[in-house]
Amino acid sequence: MSTYRNGGLFLLLSFLWGTSFMAIKVGLEFMPPVLFAAFRYDLAAIGMLAYAAAATEYWRPRSRADWTVVGIGAILIIALYNAFLFVGQQGVTSGVAAILIAMNPVLATGFSRLLLPSERLGTVESVGLCLGFLGVGLVARPTATTLLAADLVAPGFVLLAAVAVALGSVLVQRVDSDLPTEGMVAWSTALGAVVLHAISIGLPSESVADVTVTTEAILTVIYLAVFASAVGYVIYFDLLDRLGAIEINLVSYTVPVFAAFSGWLVLSESVDALSALGFAVIFGGFVLLKRETLHERLGSVSPNRE
Known part of the structure; x- marks a missing residue:
């Protein structure tokens, strides 16, 4: 039963985080991008702080x-990640944004090899890192004439978002803190919202006067704050405990499927073959x-294991 439960929660998390890219694209019609992100985390912080207080005494x-x-x-994982993402999504489809953000686990591994003394990047790992950047090139497809053109600025911002969250996830591992993840994310969300407002x-180019208050805009903020953020992170923490970091990292590769489908269904977007x-x-x-960690994990769940 737990296998079905974990699989169901994994798909739900993929759906919530995947459709968030479509919701961001919708909300950008009514609000400036960074202010929109700040509103999202104003509301999300309330739910996350309440969850952290209920989940652990040390919050x-x-x-x-x-x-x-x-x-x-607050600065890297919430503020800069969302500022870059929301600005970048003004010029790319939901699916392309999600694909570029899928570089996060690849970048995080690269940063960990660079910044963590116990980690080293071998030949095969170096090839894997290069493949990741080759994949980004296939998505963005820069040319000599478009290298500084506007059509590369938007995917560039989205890629910067992936860099910010990957670097942040590695840097927090270098700090010897006893604060549980729930408390860290909750307070980062709250302070990140403040930083987003400051940005x-x-x-x-941003002003509260540029906000158009409509039912659609309000529902978009609520969906992103309550479902994609608060509910999404509760599911994430639960699966992290049950599955471990490697398996939960795979959500980065199911999210683009839901992002592309919801973008096609709601916004008539498409993702090309390249x-x-x-x-x-x-x-x-x-x-x-x-590869080594995946091999170990797949071996540990082998049906032949006694």
Whole structure:
């Protein structure tokens, strides 16, 4: 029964996070991008803090190390990730954005090999990392004439979002903090919302006056905050405990399927063949980077195991 439960939750998480790309695209019609992201995390922070307080007694930062991981999460994993993503999604489809964000596990592995003393990047892992960037090239398809053109700016911002969250996820591992993940994410969400508001205020292109309050806009913010963020992270934590980090990383490769389908269904978007091939190449890079761990995990669930 737990296998079906885990599989069902995994698909639900993929659906929630995949359709969030479509919801972002819809909401951008009514709000400036960074301010839109800030509104999302204003509301999400309430749910996440409530969940953290209920899930663990140690949910408030108590030490300098605790506040350090919260700061890293707030700036890189919440604020910069979402600022880059929301700005970038103004110029790419939901499916393409999700494919580029799927570079996150590949980039995180690369950063961990670079920044964590115990990690090293071997020959096969280096090939995997190169495959990941080749996949990005197939999605963005830069040429000599379009290298600085506007049509590459949007995917560039989305890729920066993947870089920000990957770097943040590695840096938090370098800090010796006892704060549980639930507390770290909750406080990072709250402080990240503050940083997003500060970024929005500092951008001359953004203003509260540019917000168009409609039922569709309100529902979009609620969906992203409550379902994609709060409910999504509750499911994520549950699966992380049950499946481990490698299996839950695979959600990055199911999310684009739901992103592309919802974008096609709601917004009449499409993903071309080269973008789909790029996604497959990125996933191939991930498999090479994680081949040893994947082999161990697949062996541990072999039906022949006593």
